[in-house]
Amino acid sequence: MSGPLAHVTVLDLSRVLAGPWCTQHLADLGATVIKVERPGQGDDTRAWGPPYLRDAAGRDTSEAAYYLACNRGKRSVAVDFTTPEGRAIVRALALGADVLVENYKVGGLARHGLDHASLAKENPRLVYCSITGFGQDGPYAERAGYDFIIQGMAGFMSVTGERDERPGGGPQKAGVAITDLVTGLFAATGILAALAERERTGLGRHVDACLFDSAVAMMAVMDMNYLVTGRAPGRYGNAHANIVPYEVFACADGHLILAVGNDSQFAKFCEAAGVPQWAADPRFARNADRVRNRATLVPMVAGVVRARRQREWLDLLEPLGVPCGPINTLDQVFEEPQLAARALRFDLPHPLAGTVPQVALPLRFDGAPSNADWPPPLLGQHTREVLASRLRYDDARIDDLAARGVIGL
Numbered sequence: 001m002s003g004p005l006a007h008v009t010v011l012d013l014s015r016v017l018a019g020p021w022c023t024q025h026l027a028d029l030g031a032t033v034i035k036v037e038r039p040g041q042g043d044d045t046r047a048w049g050p051p052y053l054r055d056a057a058g059r060d061t062s063e064a065a066y067y068l069a070c071n072r073g074k075r076s077v078a079v080d081f082t083t084p085e086g087r088a089i090v091r092a093l094a095l096g097a098d099v100l101v102e103n104y105k106v107g108g109l110a111r112h113g114l115d116h117a118s119l120a121k122e123n124p125r126l127v128y129c130s131i132t133g134f135g136q137d138g139p140y141a142e143r144a145g146y147d148f149i150i151q152g153m154a155g156f157m158s159v160t161g162e163r164d165e166r167p168g169g170g171p172q173k174a175g176v177a178i179t180d181l182v183t184g185l186f187a188a189t190g191i192l193a194a195l196a197e198r199e200r201t202g203l204g205r206h207v208d209a210c211l212f213d214s215a216v217a218m219m220a221v222m223d224m225n226y227l228v229t230g231r232a233p234g235r236y237g238n239a240h241a242n243i244v245p246y247e248v249f250a251c252a253d254g255h256l257i258l259a260v261g262n263d264s265q266f267a268k269f270c271e272a273a274g275v276p277q278w279a280a281d282p283r284f285a286r287n288a289d290r291v292r293n294r295a296t297l298v299p300m301v302a303g304v305v306r307a308r309r310q311r312e313w314l315d316l317l318e319p320l321g322v323p324c325g326p327i328n329t330l331d332q333v334f335e336e337p338q339l340a341a342r343a344l345r346f347d348l349p350h351p352l353a354g355t356v357p358q359v360a361l362p363l364r365f366d367g368a369p370s371n372a373d374w375p376p377p378l379l380g381q382h383t384r385e386v387l388a389s390r391l392r393y394d395d396a397r398i399d400d401l402a403a404r405g406v407i408g409l
Helices: 018-028 084-095 116-122 147-153 178-201 211-218 221-229 263-273 287-292 294-305 310-320 337-341 383-391 395-403
Strands: 009-013 032-037 052-054 060-064 074-079 099-102 127-132 206-210 246-250 255-259 345-350 354-359
Touching (some): 018 032, 127 178, 147 178, 255 310, 287 294
Parallel strands (some): 009 032, 032 074, 127 206
16 A cells, blocks of 8 residues: 555554544555454444445345445454453554554453553554543543434534424434544544654554544534523524525425525625515625524525526526535435546455445545555455464464464454
């Protein structure tokens, strides 16, 4: 592999989503990522299907789509580190790594000698990242973290969903495990910062990332709206708390997202819609006025938008610089010419299915994409290779460990 992190080796003891999402990003940036999994079982998400990847004959393989979303570019080593010999293998790999990522419960790896304090004594350069539900301290530290629950606890669901007084009103979770994903990104940022600092100090860090902290931080503007006013914001559905009109409107044949961000854009919208007088109305001239008179203006806009088809509005407003867009289903997303131009979808060779589709790392370096060129590995696919190349185990020793269930091949 090549990339900015081609000199970095990561030992990945994480599973499910937040940790694997973090380490996939590191793999896409060029790091060598060794994924440690339990023999015979592996990452929980391998079984989180259907859907499963299908082979050339259309039959389900053993690889769930969930697992395939966040594990490309990694080598899978199946090791039972609850055994003394398995523990020694993982410890040896950790002592030769630059980064270790784990998402066990607080203190869960200490009994195996794989906690930060134990490993840092022998490898002080190790950047050790722990990903948990609530962090390494505090009254909730011992609790398990689940994305759905954290979305509720951190306030995300209190501002997501239609208003209570409207049909279908009430709190909603995001359509993806957003706190897991954001935590993975924060964890990757912390790891990169620790690696950069190590260049100056020669010492690693213990990076503490958790779902709860990440979800609270992710609330961003909503946090500040509350902290400035002392009032907890509520749900606005598809509307914006601070900008009007900025929501979804029904067209004659579907829906249109209208995101008018300033007064100039509002004036252009009004001109295009055939109602230029709205922009001069003191109730609507400035955004602050439009926010205060939301209940009056939004139904007026809705009536105008409903009179035309979605494509008509897009063709009319886009050239004027009035922000607008469709609500795509995923099949429509992957038909977007911009997605193809940015090479966001690509394929990797796969031993069971021929190829496996992937979605690219959304970063480019000097105009070029950076993606790992290995598919998500099969369970234990690289056990022999890694033990031989990194720990100098010979075939006889590897076969003996496999026969006794310490490792999986």
